[in-house]
Amino acid sequence: MAVHVMEAPPTSSRRGDLRECENPADEDAPCDKITKRDFITRVAETSGQPGRVVSTVYESIIATLVDAVTDGEIVELTGFGSFRKQYHQGHKVRFGRSSIGAYTVMRFKASRATNRRINVSKDPPGEPIPLMIQ
Known part of the structure; x- marks a missing residue:
């Protein structure tokens, strides 16, 4: 009797969930999602601001954006x-x-x-x- 073992799909990690590449033929194409934590870390490194400050600003921007759109406003950046x-x-x-x-x-x-x-x-x-x- 033959037993077929299926390989488990990749599990998600703290660094982000894996997803299929948009273009599998392009080996340089990134295939990982950027998590909120990674995004805030990148912005903090780029801007030279502390991560806590960037996190507070991020939360404020998202909250303001969602509130404005919820109220029917168009937010144009x-x-x-x-x-x-x-x-x-x-x-x-x-x-x-x-x-x-x-x-x-x-x-x-x-x-x-x-x-x-x-x-x-x-x-x-x-x-x-x-x-x-x-």
């Missing part, structure tokens, strides 16, 4: 993108008798500058397009 409320109409579920009611989500639309910066091709050598925040 020049050179980065905009956040707004987006309404979705309810619909019936294909199978079964239940239905999904109307709901609201936060929508983010990246600015052209952000999209250009993200989509810089690696093939031709050149300088990356800087993020312009005014």
Whole structure:
């Protein structure tokens, strides 16, 4: 009798959950998510500010952003993108008798500058397009 042993999927670590690469052919493409802790650490290192200060500012920015969007305001960050409320109409579920009611989500639309910066091709050598925040 043959026994087939399945390999367990990678477990999540404190450094972030693994996900599939967006482009498996690109070996240089990052495949790890950045956790909140890692993000705050990077910002602290880049800005030279203590991690506690960066963490407090991060929490304030997120809270203010969510409150503004919840109140129906459009938050536009020049050179980065905009956040707004987006309404979705309810619909019936294909199978079964239940239905999904109307709901609201936060929508983010990246600015052209952000999209250009993200989509810089690696093939031709050149300088990356800087993020312009005014």
